[in-house]
Amino acid sequence: MAEDNSYESILCVKPEVHVYRIPPRASNRGYRAADWKLDEPAWSGRMKITAKGKLAFIKLEDRNTGELFAQAAVEQYPGVTIEAVTDSSRYFVIQIDDGKGRHAFIGVGFADRGDSFDFNVALQDHFKWVKQEGELAKLEATQSNAPKLDLSFKEGQTIKISIGNIKKKDAGAGKPRPAVGGLLPPPPGGKVGGSLIPPPVGQQTAPLVQTNTASLLEFGSPVSSAPPASSDLWGDFASASSNSSKEVKSGWVQFS
Numbered sequence: 001m002a003e004d005n006s007y008e009s010i011l012c013v014k015p016e017v018h019v020y021r022i023p024p025r026a027s028n029r030g031y032r033a034a035d036w037k038l039d040e041p042a043w044s045g046r047m048k049i050t051a052k053g054k055l056a057f058i059k060l061e062d063r064n065t066g067e068l069f070a071q072a073a074v075e076q077y078p079g080v081t082i083e084a085v086t087d088s089s090r091y092f093v094i095q096i097d098d099g100k101g102r103h104a105f106i107g108v109g110f111a112d113r114g115d116s117f118d119f120n121v122a123l124q125d126h127f128k129w130v131k132q133e134g135e136l137a138k139l140e141a142t143q144s145n146a147p148k149l150d151l152s153f154k155e156g157q158t159i160k161i162s163i164g165n166i167k168k169k170d171a172g173a174g175k176p177r178p179a180v181g182g183l184l185p186p187p188p189g190g191k192v193g194g195s196l197i198p199p200p201v202g203q204q205t206a207p208l209v210q211t212n213t214a215s216l217l218e219f220g221s222p223v224s225s226a227p228p229a230s231s232d233l234w235g236d237f238a239s240a241s242s243n244s245s246k247e248v249k250s251g252w253v254q255f256s
Helices: 113-145 212-217 233-243
Strands: 008-020 043-052 055-061 068-074 082-084 091-097 103-110
Touching: 008 055, 008 113, 043 113, 055 113, 068 091, 103 113
Parallel strands: none
Antiparallel strands: 008 043, 008 103, 043 055, 055 068, 082 091, 091 103
16 A cells, blocks of 8 residues: 555656567567567557556557556566567567456567667666665664664773873983083193192283183183283293293192
């Protein structure tokens, strides 16, 4: 009853089709279109293929008025309702019925091979859809009958999440401290204790010159002392060493 009330859709329409009276089948080899009177069709009109629920209907109608000439209900394809002939792809044998339990076999032919191809594809697509719908209905029924999984947490139940690939930073590890400015060894002639020989008596002192050489000579000396303003600072240093060489005491290093 549900199928009778369902919507009827149109699958294919072919404006030209011929109907033939066919002789009884002589053997089980199948029908041959060459045995028909192909130049004398019994009827010509249009073919309309419709679908209602799982059934497909082949309707032969008058091309002008739409009056129904014959109809065949197709439950499956390929099946007993439609049979292709053995010697052509444009002709078929169709079992028609009058809706009162009576049926007959007629020959149907298309003028173009493209029309016969569309006829095949329309029926194949419909019953492919019917098969998929049936499999989907079975799957849904199986899933509905299967017990549902309870994934909720029970009272007092906990979970533990482990997050990997995270390295803990060492709190005690820090960046290396930069070394304090490079200390130079005491110049030759200096005292082991770290102080330098005082400049000769009477030698004039010059203001502090901001050069790398002055800094080297003034390392460890008082702020007020500075090398003499001479172009040869190392010469002055040597003279200072020579003047004080006579008074070398223990703990002093002589530069030569």
